[in-house]
Amino acid sequence: MTMTATSVNRIRRPIRAQQQAQRPEGIPVLPAVDVNLGSVTFFTPSGHHLYWSAEPAELVNSLAQAVRPAQWIPEIGTLVVTVAQTGLRAGRRLGFRLAAH
Secondary structure (H helix, E strand, O other): OOOOOOOOOOOOOOHHHHHHHHOOOOEEEOOEEEOOOOEEEEEEOOEEEEEEOOOHHHHHHHHHOEOOOEEEEOOOOEEEEEEEEOOEEEEEEEEEEOEEO
8 A cells, every 4th residue: 555645835825915914903983083173083892082183184084085984993093094096996095193182
């Protein structure tokens, strides 16, 4: 009786795909922005959050052009807004760093 060993080659994903796989998941939120004070407030399953943005006007403009709900990524303190972009089916993700208020 003869045994044959077979090896299986694993397909390596490109580095970009690995980075995307490691991207933290966001929590969908509906932020309210005070352009004059720069305050940003929203609710998540863990409760009410109040932050400050250095770019409130840009954030409001991005939210007005958003193609999907904004995502709060608490691990990096960033609100991500996805806007339409020619040539990018998934849109362009814009990140706004928020500071504790």
